[in-house]
Amino acid sequence: MDLSLETRHEDGxxxxxxxxxIDVYTAPxxxxxxxxxxxxxxxxxxxxxxxxxxxxxxxxxxLVGGLKKVRAHDGSMRxxxxxxRLLKIFRITGLAKVFAIHxxxxxxxxxx
Amino acid sequence: xxxGVRPRAIGTATGVTVSIxxxxxxxxxxxxxxxxxxxxxxxDEEFVEEVRLAVGEACALLVGSATAAGTGASTATxxxxxxxxxxxxxxxxxxxxxxxxxxDPPTSDIDGVEPWALLRGLIEDFSIxxxxxxTVLSMSWPVG
Numbered sequence: 001m002d003l004s005l006e007t008r009h010e011d012g013x014x015x016x017x018x019x020x021x022i023d024v025y026t027a028p029x030x031x032x033x034x035x036x037x038x039x040x041x042x043x044x045x046x047x048x049x050x051x052x053x054x055x056x057x058x059x060x061x062x063l064v065g066g067l068k069k070v071r072a073h074d075g076s077m078r079x080x081x082x083x084x085r086l087l088k089i090f091r092i093t094g095l096a097k098v099f100a101i102h103x104x105x106x107x108x109x110x111x112x
Numbered sequence: 113x114x115x116g117v118r119p120r121a122i123g124t125a126t127g128v129t130v131s132i133x134x135x136x137x138x139x140x141x142x143x144x145x146x147x148x149x150x151x152x153x154x155x156d157e158e159f160v161e162e163v164r165l166a167v168g169e170a171c172a173l174l175v176g177s178a179t180a181a182g183t184g185a186s187t188a189t190x191x192x193x194x195x196x197x198x199x200x201x202x203x204x205x206x207x208x209x210x211x212x213x214x215x216d217p218p219t220s221d222i223d224g225v226e227p228w229a230l231l232r233g234l235i236e237d238f239s240i241x242x243x244x245x246x247t248v249l250s251m252s253w254p255v256g
Contacts, residue, residue, distance in 0.1 A: 085161050
């Protein structure tokens with residue numbers, strides 16, 4: 001399985017639905033997508049990770065890099081993640097406190 | 113068989129060694145093997161997931177060390193070898209020639225995330241041995 005990225009706009013946010021495995025091989029694709037969106041002026045991103053099967057530190061690094069990019073434009077990055085195995089990785093690395101992690105797209109989009 | 117993957121059975125029923133070229137695309141193959149070995153030791157999917165993540169992470173770090181161009185962090189060439197042995201513990205040794213920086217080079221893609229911290233946080237028994245010629249990551253879990 002590779003990495004799938006589907007992007008759509010909703011309610012002033014750009015939602016990236018990520019599927020598959022975010023690792024040392026595929027993470028650059030996500031990084032490039034985030035860079036492209038920020039370059040197009042999309043500064044409020046929602047990364048939906050519900051269909052992500054695997055996440056390693058390279059993937060975390062891309063998310064942190066993306067957060068820095070949008071914040072440089074007073075933007076935001078919200079994550080959607082319900083999977084305990086992924087949430088554990090955010091906790092171990094201390095990134096659970098850095099990212100706004102939501103349980104659903106509705107939850108992520110409703111926060112102001 | 114995938115190019116660059118050289119599965120090699122050891123002489124015992126409980127040992128598996130996988131040697132891959134330093135290609136990030138091949139790290140997933142190692143994760144699959146690690147998960148299979150872990151699953152043969154335990155039906156606990158949380159354990160299997162932890163082994164899959166840890167072995168993949170260790171492997172990615174050594175594979176990535178050769179591709180972190182410009183960091184000066186690596187003198188790496190040659191394959192990355194992952195050896196998994198199962199007795200009263202699952203022991204995994206990931207090794208490669210060349211020394212890697214035990215920390216993030218400021219220019220790396222990892223961008224603010226300390227990968228070694230993930231491994232240390234994930235595994236109780238984890239050690240790194242780095243010298244001028246090789247890097248060896250060792251980890252183990254109790255089984256049974």
